Amino acid sequence: MDHPQVFRFSTQISHLALDIGGTLIKLVYFSANGDSIEESRDGGSIVVGNNGCSVVQGRLCFAKFETRKIDDCLEFIRLNILHHSSGVQHPNGTACDKLSVKATGGGAFKFADLFKEKLGIHFDKEDEMHCLVGGANFLLKTVPREAFTYLDGQKKFLQIDHKDLYPYLLVNIGSGVSMIKVDGDGKYERISGTSLGGGTFLGLGKLLTKCQSFDELLELSHHGNNRVIDMLVGDIYGGTDYSKIGLSSTAIASSFGKAISDGKELEDYQPEDVARSLLRMISNNIGQIAYLNALRFGLKRIFFGGFFIRGLEYTMDTISVAVHFWSRGEAKAMFLRHEGFLGALGAFASYKEQSQDNSEMKPQHHTVQRAILNCSGDNVRHFPVTANLNDGETIECSISLV
């Protein structure tokens, strides 16, 4: 058997995909040779296969920035990506000397001129819903230990059967919420949405608790007690369950309802309790709307993505309980480790789609051949409450250049 030829090249980053949302900018980039760009070694390697296509070993890397701090993102790309992106050399000697940038989300339109002007980058725009679905399918089909359930404090990773993946409901909780029925690769329909999403949680949370950031708001919520401010069934029914309609005395009858008659001002409540009620209210509501939409189309599996979730146990538990309760155990809420990067990963995956029907795009063709998560999911429960599971995490993979 012929040994594959190994080429050396000095540059590292060949592909970059951005998802510029209402709150956060998400970046996914391919770093050849697998090292993080700050610690990069002496270049990557290309292995040329027997069919003449070259296989570049590397990693998918992730980064995120607040959209309101877009200048930080521009600086990151300028320093860490453009400086390492003069192109992967193809074995036929030609260099793909342009960094190809895919962009999705509203900001792909809103900030296209800014990126052109400041970085000389031209966006190859991709539809946001298409990218969310592409990203979810990519993760579910390629990355091991990606999807899991979270119920009663138990996290269970799921073995995804590729033949039995569709249909499913994808609920992306970003600033707002999109609900998409997914029937296959590129086969989907956005069936619903709600404006009560992650932006609502953060916006109201900032106003009500004076916190400065999402992490601070999550930290507050972790130490709060929602029963101080939520009106429970028991508060209305004199401490008893309303069992005839299946409501226990501890179920929330009315989020924030105690504030009606407590005779308290906002200052009299602990910000921790307000944050907790808010998180519960938004998560519960999304879980319920998701279930109703799953019911409309007879879908049993609901995958939740978007950065609102942030791997937070309380959020996932609330959503899971809502889905379980309303569906009487028929439907299942599932979560994704790379929850916040669906759009950016979908934009990344769209390099492949284009190259198949457009030969001009061939140098940018990639197929992810192997994907291994470096970070074990078993560590998840030991993360501090605001730790971001995706920080510093990479997916090992290789891409094919044809």
Ligand SMILES: Nc1ncnc2c1ncn2[C@@H]1O[C@H](COP(=O)(O)OP(=O)(O)O)[C@@H](O)[C@H]1O
């Ligand atoms: N570091 C953060 N800063 C701000 N919001 C965050 C952060 N991490 C998680 N979030 C939550 O995630 C939401 C944004 O999720 P995301 O999927 O990125 O949506 P979008 O594409 O609309 O920006 C925010 O509205 C907020 O609720």
Ligand SMILES: CC(C)(COP(=O)(O)O)[C@@H](O)C(=O)NCCC(=O)O
């Ligand atoms: C407009 C959006 C698709 C933008 O995506 P986002 O930046 O929130 O991730 C999303 O905010 C949304 O679906 N909002 C809900 C609108 C509605 O259906 O009522």
